Amino acid sequence: MSHRTLLIAFPKGRLGDELVPKLAGTSLALDAEALKSRVLRIPTATPGVSALLLKGADLPRYVAAGVAQLGIVGSDTLDEMDMDLLELADLGFGACRLSLCAQAGATMEMLRAKPHLRLATKFPKATEAWLTREDLTAELVPLSSSAELAPLLGLADAIVDLVQTGGTLRAHGLVETLVLGRSSARLVAARGAYLSEPERIRPLAERLIAAFRATP
Amino acid sequence: MxxxxxxxxxxxxxxxxxxxxxxxxxxxxxxxxxxxxxxxxxxxxxxxxxxxxxxxxxxxxxxxxxxxxxxxxxxxxxxxxxxxxxxxxxxxxxxxxxxxxxxxxxxxxxxxxxxxxxxxxxxxxxxxxxxxxxxxxxxxxxxxxxxxxxAALVRRPLEAERLFGDLADAVVAALSRRAPHRVREALNGHPAAARLTAHAEALLSELNGPTTLGALQSSPYAELLENDRDHMERALQALLPILPPNLELRVDLADVAGLxxxxxxxxxxxxxxxxxxxxxxxxxxxxxxxxxxxxxxxxxxxxxxxxxxxxxxxxxxxxxxx
Structure with missing residues (x-):
């Protein structure tokens, strides 16, 4: 593949599961056979445009470095990583809340009153920003997955995590105590690629926006 | 990192x-x-x-x-x-x-x-x-x-709205990301939110040749920026005839690097x-x-x-x- 091939980085996981069906039938539909395989670079229905399937936390790095020219990633990940890339559109899907969650019965006042509050989270930057705004201090327990277990097993008093339907929280006896922010899928672009070749990147970006906005 | x-x-x-x-x-x-x-x-x-x-x-x-x-x-x-x-x-x-x-x-x-x-x-x-x-x-x-x-295309409207400090920084950061939706998010509840979001959308709507300047017409600050627009127009008129072959001239209204x-x-x-x-x-x-x-x-x-x-x-x- 020549370096002139355009690469779009798509996230695996929750956002990816929503995204692939939205692209079906469009000029950027992902090759169904390749999707069934274990390959991570998937041709699209447009020659010269391929997709990379990446973990959300790695995706901004590929785009910021210009390896992929465009990408789709949750705004929660963007806010945590603060990479130098362009954010061309809020695609609207994948909407969820970044929330403080604690065991049922625990209120915000009870958490505030704790002399040594411990918060487990995959989002330390957003959590720190909220703590600063609220003039609170807490010990942050950084986790990379299954944060819901932390309050149950005594690793933390509460968690700051993404909540979409609340099903996982309920399954672990947790409740949403406070909404700290909101997240949704964003279309990102490599700064260099976009500014030096807008005639190549902008039409592709517009096709992606149209594909995602056309489907509910 | x-x-x-x-x-x-x-x-x-x-x-x-x-x-x-x-x-x-x-x-x-x-x-x-x-x-x-x-x-x-x-x-x-x-x-x-x-x-x-x-x-x-x-x-x-x-x-x-x-x-x-x-x-x-x-x-x-x-x-x-x-x-x-x-x-x-x-x-x-x-x-x-x-x-x-x-x-x-x-x-x-x-x-x-x-x-x-x-x-x-x-x-x-x-x-x-x-x-x-x-x-x-x-x-x-x-x-x-x-x-x-x-630089005045962003600086002047922010000053006119008396937007300084963290809030102005957030607007500039959103423009640097070319994300008008982030301008709206950053200014949520501010009296100038609608005007500055519309301005951001105008600045980001095109990245093209001299015609890009026309996008400023749809900005709520078009009048405030008239002199700066004239300055850019005169520069383009002077530069376009002497543009060397293989050099393209583009107008980037939302350039905020080093603002x-x-x-x-x-x-x-x-x-x-x-x-x-x-x-x-x-x-x-x-x-x-x-x-x-x-x-x-x-x-x-x-x-x-x-x-x-x-x-x-x-x-x-x-x-x-x-």
């Missing part, structure tokens, strides 16, 4: 020869247009910002030169009652990188055009634009793109497919007054380290030297 191990590139044979050749050719071009070289010391002792490479010289904390414009401004403000009108520089600056792929030691060639306050700056701006337009040819770039922007420093027109040079701009500059009329001198200035800097990287990774973008 901060870079823990700064890298200092060694240039071997080919790149070393290329650096020498490019430095010589660019300084020759500047000299031919009346720019005289100044060489500020590699070690600076005043105001050491974050990101500089600092060390102790005896009891004194000093830093390696991190920016030619700042170093030259200090030198000129201290030692010249009347500044030379055209100065040029070449050499290395040392800065801790923001991005992991950036080097600490960076080679640059650049120039500054300095005038007494109150003198018309239009001709000086055009002179710098014309010089920058000649640079792709000097470097052997097969094609290039010159982006023309103007805290630039006060007027901005210029950025790109090559198609390059990941980083290859040269950048603009008008910065506040630097000398801040140093106690009633002078205005503009300039640009050619980032030779980025060009050396580009020549290694994308040799197809360059003519083969004879």
């Amino acid at each position: 901060p870079v823990r191990t700064p890298h200092f590139p060694d240039l071997l044979f080919g790149p070393a020869a290329r650096l020498r050749r490019w430095e010589g050719a660019l300084m020759g071009l500047l000299e031919a247009h009346g720019y005289r070289e100044l060489h500020p010391s590699l070690v600076l002792r005043e105001a050491l910002p974050d990101g500089t490479l600092r060390f102790f010289d005896g009891d004194d904390l000093v830093a390696l030169r991190w920016d030619f414009t700042v170093a030259l401004a200090g030198l000129l403000a201290r030692g010249f009652p009347v500044p030379p009108d055209r100065v040029a520089y070449a050499g290395a600056v040392f800065r801790r990188p923001v991005q992991p792929w950036e080097a600490v030691e960076r080679f640059e060639v650049g120039c500054e055009r300095i005038q007494p306050e109150g003198e018309s700056s239009s001709e000086a701006d055009l002179e710098l634009a014309r010089l920058l337009m000649a640079i792709p040819g000097v470097l052997g770039l097969k094609s290039a793109i010159l982006h023309l922007g103007h 805290g420093f630039y006060t007027g027109p901005t210029l950025r040079l790109w090559a198609p497919g390059a990941q980083q701009e290859l040269a950048a500059g603009g008008r910065y009329d506040r630097l000398f007054p801040d140093l106690g001198r009633p002078w205005q200035a503009a300039g640009f800097c050619v980032r030779l380290s980025r060009l050396l990287d580009l020549a290694e990774t994308r040799p197809d973008l360059f003519e083969q030297p004879q």
Whole structure:
């Protein structure tokens, strides 16, 4: 593949599961056979445009470095990583809340009153920003997955995590105590690629926006 | 992510020869247009910002030169009652990188055009634009793109709305990301939210040739920005007829890089497919007054380290030297 091939980085996981069906039938539909395989670079229905399937936390790095020219990633990940890339559109899907969650019965006042509050989270930057705004201090327990277990097993008093339907929280006896922010899928672009070749990147970006906005 | 191990590139044979050749050719071009070289010391002792490479010289904390414009401004403000009108520089600056792929030691060639306050700056701006337009040819770039922007297009509406501090920074950061939805998010509940979001959408709606200026019509601040728009229009009228072949001129209304420093027109040079701009500059009329001198200035800097990287990774973008 020549370096002139355009690469779009798509996230695996929750956002990816929503995204692939939205692209079906469009000029950027992902090759169904390749999707069934274990390959991570998937041709699209447009020659010269391929997709990379990446973990959300790695995706901004590929785009910021210009390896992929465009990408789709949750705004929660963007806010945590603060990479130098362009954010061309809020695609609207994948909407969820970044929330403080604690065991049922625990209120915000009870958490505030704790002399040594411990918060487990995959989002330390957003959590720190909220703590600063609220003039609170807490010990942050950084986790990379299954944060819901932390309050149950005594690793933390509460968690700051993404909540979409609340099903996982309920399954672990947790409740949403406070909404700290909101997240949704964003279309990102490599700064260099976009500014030096807008005639190549902008039409592709517009096709992606149209594909995602056309489907509910 | 901060870079823990700064890298200092060694240039071997080919790149070393290329650096020498490019430095010589660019300084020759500047000299031919009346720019005289100044060489500020590699070690600076005043105001050491974050990101500089600092060390102790005896009891004194000093830093390696991190920016030619700042170093030259200090030198000129201290030692010249009347500044030379055209100065040029070449050499290395040392800065801790923001991005992991950036080097600490960076080679640059650049120039500054300095005038007494109150003198018309239009001709000086055009002179710098014309010089920058000649640079792709000097470097052997097969094609290039010159982006023309103007710091006032963002600065003036923010000032008119009395938006300063963190909120203004958030709007500028959103524009830098080309994300009008982030402007709306940042200003949620602010009385100017709708106006500034509409302005951001206008600035970001096009990135094209001279017709891009028309996008300003849909901004709520169109009247406020009329003079700045006229200034850009006149610059385009002067530059378009002398545009060299293989150089494209684009208007980037949302250029906010260095907004805290630039006060007027901005210029950025790109090559198609390059990941980083290859040269950048603009008008910065506040630097000398801040140093106690009633002078205005503009300039640009050619980032030779980025060009050396580009020549290694994308040799197809360059003519083969004879």
